[in-house]
Amino acid sequence: MAVGLLPPHDLLPVAGVRLAVTEAGIRYAGRRDLTLIAADEGTQVAGVFTRNRFSAAPVVVAQRHLSSGTPIRALVINTGNANAGTGAAGLQAAEDACRVVAVALDCPPESVLPFSTGVIGEPVDLAGKISAALPALKIHLDENHWEIAAAAIMTTDTIPKACSRQIDLDGQKVTVTGMAKGSGMIRPDMATMLAYMATDAPLQGEALQQCLQDAMAQSFNRITVDGDTSTNDACILIATGKIAAEPISRVEDSRYAPLCSVITEVAQFLAQAIVRDGEGASKFIPIQIAGGRNEEECLQVAYRMAHSPLIKTAFFASDPNWGRLLAAIGSAGVDDLEVDKVQVSLGETRIVRDGARDPDYTEAAGQAVMAEAEIPVRVDLGRGLASATIWTCDLSYDYVRINADYRS
Amino acid sequence: MAVGLLPPHDLLPVAGVRLAVTEAGIRYAGRRDLTLIAADEGTQVAGVFTRNRFSAAPVVVAQRHLSSGTPIRALVINTGNANAGTGAAGLQAAEDACRVVAVALDCPPESVLPFSTGVIGEPVDLAGKISAALPALKIHLDENHWEIAAAAIMTTDTIPKACSRQIDLDGQKVTVTGMAKGSGMIRPDMATMLAYMATDAPLQGEALQQCLQDAMAQSFNRITVDGDTSTNDACILIATGKIAAEPISRVEDSRYAPLCSVITEVAQFLAQAIVRDGEGASKFIPIQIAGGRNEEECLQVAYRMAHSPLIKTAFFASDPNWGRLLAAIGSAGVDDLEVDKVQVSLGETRIVRDGARDPDYTEAAGQAVMAEAEIPVRVDLGRGLASATIWTCDLSYDYVRINADYRS
Numbered sequence: 001m002a003v004g005l006l007p008p009h010d011l012l013p014v015a016g017v018r019l020a021v022t023e024a025g026i027r028y029a030g031r032r033d034l035t036l037i038a039a040d041e042g043t044q045v046a047g048v049f050t051r052n053r054f055s056a057a058p059v060v061v062a063q064r065h066l067s068s069g070t071p072i073r074a075l076v077i078n079t080g081n082a083n084a085g086t087g088a089a090g091l092q093a094a095e096d097a098c099r100v101v102a103v104a105l106d107c108p109p110e111s112v113l114p115f116s117t118g119v120i121g122e123p124v125d126l127a128g129k130i131s132a133a134l135p136a137l138k139i140h141l142d143e144n145h146w147e148i149a150a151a152a153i154m155t156t157d158t159i160p161k162a163c164s165r166q167i168d169l170d171g172q173k174v175t176v177t178g179m180a181k182g183s184g185m186i187r188p189d190m191a192t193m194l195a196y197m198a199t200d201a202p203l204q205g206e207a208l209q210q211c212l213q214d215a216m217a218q219s220f221n222r223i224t225v226d227g228d229t230s231t232n233d234a235c236i237l238i239a240t241g242k243i244a245a246e247p248i249s250r251v252e253d254s255r256y257a258p259l260c261s262v263i264t265e266v267a268q269f270l271a272q273a274i275v276r277d278g279e280g281a282s283k284f285i286p287i288q289i290a291g292g293r294n295e296e297e298c299l300q301v302a303y304r305m306a307h308s309p310l311i312k313t314a315f316f317a318s319d320p321n322w323g324r325l326l327a328a329i330g331s332a333g334v335d336d337l338e339v340d341k342v343q344v345s346l347g348e349t350r351i352v353r354d355g356a357r358d359p360d361y362t363e364a365a366g367q368a369v370m371a372e373a374e375i376p377v378r379v380d381l382g383r384g385l386a387s388a389t390i391w392t393c394d395l396s397y398d399y400v401r402i403n404a405d406y407r408s
Numbered sequence: 409m410a411v412g413l414l415p416p417h418d419l420l421p422v423a424g425v426r427l428a429v430t431e432a433g434i435r436y437a438g439r440r441d442l443t444l445i446a447a448d449e450g451t452q453v454a455g456v457f458t459r460n461r462f463s464a465a466p467v468v469v470a471q472r473h474l475s476s477g478t479p480i481r482a483l484v485i486n487t488g489n490a491n492a493g494t495g496a497a498g499l500q501a502a503e504d505a506c507r508v509v510a511v512a513l514d515c516p517p518e519s520v521l522p523f524s525t526g527v528i529g530e531p532v533d534l535a536g537k538i539s540a541a542l543p544a545l546k547i548h549l550d551e552n553h554w555e556i557a558a559a560a561i562m563t564t565d566t567i568p569k570a571c572s573r574q575i576d577l578d579g580q581k582v583t584v585t586g587m588a589k590g591s592g593m594i595r596p597d598m599a600t601m602l603a604y605m606a607t608d609a610p611l612q613g614e615a616l617q618q619c620l621q622d623a624m625a626q627s628f629n630r631i632t633v634d635g636d637t638s639t640n641d642a643c644i645l646i647a648t649g650k651i652a653a654e655p656i657s658r659v660e661d662s663r664y665a666p667l668c669s670v671i672t673e674v675a676q677f678l679a680q681a682i683v684r685d686g687e688g689a690s691k692f693i694p695i696q697i698a699g700g701r702n703e704e705e706c707l708q709v710a711y712r713m714a715h716s717p718l719i720k721t722a723f724f725a726s727d728p729n730w731g732r733l734l735a736a737i738g739s740a741g742v743d744d745l746e747v748d749k750v751q752v753s754l755g756e757t758r759i760v761r762d763g764a765r766d767p768d769y770t771e772a773a774g775q776a777v778m779a780e781a782e783i784p785v786r787v788d789l790g791r792g793l794a795s796a797t798i799w800t801c802d803l804s805y806d807y808v809r810i811n812a813d814y815r816s
Contacts, residue, residue, distance in 0.1 A: 051739070052735060052738040052739045053737070053738035053739070053742070053743075053745045053747050054734045054735060054737065054738030054747050054763070055738070082731070084731060084734075084735075085730070085731050085734045085760070085763075085764055085765060086764060086765075087748075087762075087763065087764030087765075090764075119731065120729075120730075120731020120732070120734065120735065121730055121731040121734070121764075121765055231731075231734070231735050231738060307715075309717070309803070309807070309811070310811055313807075313808050313811035313812045314811065314812070316808065316812050317811075317812035319812070321528075322493070322528075322529060323490070323492060323493050323527065323528020323529040323639075324528070326462045326492075326493050326528065326529070326639070327460060327462060327492075327528065327639050329461070329462065330460040330461035330462030330463070330639060331459070331460045331461070334461070335461075337461045339461050339462050340495075352493075355462075355493075355495065356493055356494065356495035356529075357493065357494075357495075357529050395717070395808060396808060397805055397808050397809070399717070399721070399808075400721050400724065400803060400804060400805050400807075400808060401805070403717070403718055403721035403722065403725075404721045404722070404724050404725035404727070
């Protein structure tokens with residue numbers, strides 16, 4: 001029951017990127033749990049990974065392979081097992097997985113990036129299962145398989161998340177297509193989240209890495225479902241350079257800004273889709289904090305609100321309990337906040353004026369806006385010109401149900 | 409349904425402290441919602457209050473009266489309305505409340521401390537209601553009313569919280585009795601919590617204030633239910649000095665340490681009682697982090713775990729999902745943590761050894777310990793000699809229900 005999110009539609013192929021999915025029986029039988037993405041020669045790939053100290057084995061291996069400088073030719077993604085907290089055996093399993101894919105695709109093991117999502121801490125024979133599944137995967141590789149791949153990488157997601165955008169770059173049509181999974185253990189600085197974006201633009205080197213970081217800063221690093229950070233998060237940007245154009249290798253290139261802007265747009269769509277499909281989410285809540293002295297304190301207040309179980313349950317209950325909003329703002333660590341300068345609105349309804357209930361506010365107006373499925377929260381701290389926006393969701397019975405039942 | 413917590417029993421009066429409760433109809437009819445505590449002449453009082461920038465009007469007024477140096481003679485506590493987010497009118501209401509109590513008890517208004525708990529942001533005519541209730545309150549003032557007072561200050565609490573302890577101090581029997589309320593919006597640095605402790609010991613001046621702070625640091629500032637900080641928190645220590653002994657005004661006094669230790673014991677009982685009765689709590693979870701470089705990083709890891717909705721729901725489900733524990737430890741911001749030195753136990757069952765699943769661990773053993781109502785979590789970070797313990801509870805359907813329904 002994702003909030004205001006339709007299944008993927010009108011996905012566009014990206015020249016040079018082919019995808020295939022299959023049932024490998026990694027945890028459950030009869031479920032597409034393995035995805036292979038193959039990239040043509042000449043492709044460049046950038047990645048950003050979880051900062052969790054207990055990063056999973058595939059994260060360690062993917063980072064090692066990316067930094068080896070070997071051109072990346074394939075990504076292999078399994079659900080059902082996160083291969084995290086699995087020690088040396090897990091690292092070996094991730095390396096073995098890359099090796100069997102490399103043999104099948106005739107490339108070095110360092111050309112393969114592994115990704116895993118699912119239960120943490122269970123041993124797994126990835127290579128064996130992948131090896132058995134590879135013949136079927138290879139046959140089905142196709143540029144038009146983004147939609148089934150977006151479905152195959154899901155775990156507790158209720159809906160696949162993917163979108164495409166196109167822009168004209170000096171008369172050339174450039175395509176960006178992306179997909180992502182994740183709905184729990186979501187917080188900034190990477191979430192339980194796997195995201196893959198691809199473009200046929202000739203984005204290269206530092207410009208490629210910078211573009212991914214710029215896009216992340218305005219998308220996946222601005223969302224939170226439950227404040228938890230996963231061991232397995234990864235976001236990958238693939239640039240095949242298939243369109244006939246000069247390489248874009250510097251951010252000063254006049255084509256960089258418009259291209260990065262459209263890639264950011266795809267990243268934002270995917271990041272917001274993750275929140276809209278947050279575990280148990282029934283409301284989608286953009287929180288905009290303005291009037292701060294700097295972006296950092298705006299984010300501090302925004303996350304304090306977004307991580308407050310009391311605020312999240314009030315949104316679930318459609319209860320305009322603005323006292324909880326004030327309590328969160330007041331405890332966000334902005335020590336010299338002048339509370340009588342604070343304004344708070346829900347949607348177009350101002351509820352707090354100069355630090356206290358707006359005299360014009362009525363409970364009926366508050367309840368009307370809280371009944372909506374999307375409730376923008378706007379706070380003005382009244383102390384500066386900085387602002388920041390993050391996206392979150394409510395906390396419902398279903399969040400508890402999903403996470404209390406997940407392993408059973 | 410508090411976890412392992414019985415109703416108060418064997419409460420001892422504290423000479424010089426009398427209490428009374430009544431129905432003042434502040435929010436609901438037919439409910440004891442007003443408590444008066446009167447202290448004899450010669451009493452000294454210390455207080456610690458919320459750090460929330462949106463601190464409630466009674467907090468502002470109580471701090472002002474305490475710092476005026478006027479001897480405190482009365483505390484007046486209402487439930488049903490927090491008198492927070494109420495602006496200048498709220499401040500006036502809190503001052504007025506003190507004034508009517510002062511008139512009735514024949515003392516200056518600065519001798520009265522006001523406390524409010526309940527819904528935030530609703531206007532309230534406290535003075536009118538208190539004024540009407542004062543004759544009944546005055547008649548019923550009694551040293552043996554701790555138990556009914558502990559019940560009258562409750563909001564979403566399911567059980568009154570109070571206890572007594574005695575020690576011998578140089579052959580004199582000293583009594584400490586305390587009561588507290590609070591079960592949601594609970595986090596360190598003060599919770600949605602009101603706590604009142606009293607002793608007949610002649611604790612004075614700086615020693616009194618220091619003792620309250622020492623006790624707080626090991627009790628109310630080591631608990632969390634939901635990470636939310638209230639606008640109204642207060643913890644008060646009353647020392648009547650009724651026993652015949654020389655004043656204890658310096659921490660160097662040989663009687664200070666044993667006395668403060670027993671006061672800390674009362675504070676810990678009350679703080680843990682609040683967690684045991686945490687909103688929707690079905691498990692009581694002490695989290696001990698050892699092997700840290702300093703106490704600060706131990707607390708950082710402990711709170712990261714205690715605030716993880718994924719961990720809290722796993723405890724609710726009695727699911728030994730230790731991957732979630734590792735994920736929280738790994739994202740607690742201890743950047744140079746060596747994960748292969750980390751050990752984790754639940755109760756007496758070691759689940760993580762050297763950063764990965766203990767080879768001897770079995771799911772059956774994990775499930776057995778998770779089935780208990782009290783589940784001590786022990787983590788060794790393997791990098792130093794510091795340690796810290798906090799107390800928290802699980803996150804259940806009932807937490808969502810209570811907080812989604814609270815105002816309706």
